[in-house]
Amino acid sequence: RRILLINGPNLNLLGKREPHIYGSTTLADVEASARTQASSLGVELETFQSNHEGAIVDRIQEAAGWGPNCLHDRAPKERVSAIIINPGALTHTSVAVRDALLAVDIPFVELHVSNVHAREPFRKHSHLSDRAVAVICGMGVYGYTAAIEFAARHMKV
Numbered sequence: 001r002r003i004l005l006i007n008g009p010n011l012n013l014l015g016k017r018e019p020h021i022y023g024s025t026t027l028a029d030v031e032a033s034a035r036t037q038a039s040s041l042g043v044e045l046e047t048f049q050s051n052h053e054g055a056i057v058d059r060i061q062e063a064a065g066w067g068p069n070c071l072h073d074r075a076p077k078e079r080v081s082a083i084i085i086n087p088g089a090l091t092h093t094s095v096a097v098r099d100a101l102l103a104v105d106i107p108f109v110e111l112h113v114s115n116v117h118a119r120e121p122f123r124k125h126s127h128l129s130d131r132a133v134a135v136i137c138g139m140g141v142y143g144y145t146a147a148i149e150f151a152a153r154h155m156k157v
């Protein structure tokens with residue numbers, strides 16, 4: 001029972017960037033409370049943040065026990081059973097992140113802190129939503145709590 005929480009570009013600045021849109025809670029706070037919440041639900045939580053598309057692709061592959069590390073004779077990592085991903089701007093641009101998620105075939109929840117439908121038109125399109133188990137947006141950082149609760153209770157983790 002393992003969940004992987006991925007945050008994409010600029011989410012390392014959560015709490016500092018555009019607080020009127022994203023609030024004042026930092027990513028460190030979000031990850032710490034996510035960890036506590038997960039353990040109280042009896043699931044393991046791995047967290048990963050990167051500003052780099054390729055690093056996110058690598059991390060998704062690794063979640064399936066594949067990826068660059070596994071091309072060598074290192075023991076594959078244990079497979080995660082669900083992914084929660086806030087892809088940041090990669091939501092709207094990245095076919096590579098979509099392809100990685102489809103390749104590993106691990107069910108995922110797409111999450112946005114802001115309501116992407118109430119902002120610029122280019123944020124309305126997501127390369128992931130049609131394949132996500134669930135999409136959360138506009139709940140602020142509470143979205144992370146909701147996603148972990150959902151993943152732990154309703155996804156086969």
Ligand code: DQA
Pocket residue numbers: 009010011086087088089090091111112113114115116123
């Ligand atoms: C975001 C929404 C995206 O449009 C934006 O590029 C982000 C954050 C959100 O959490 O609301 O970086 O994913």
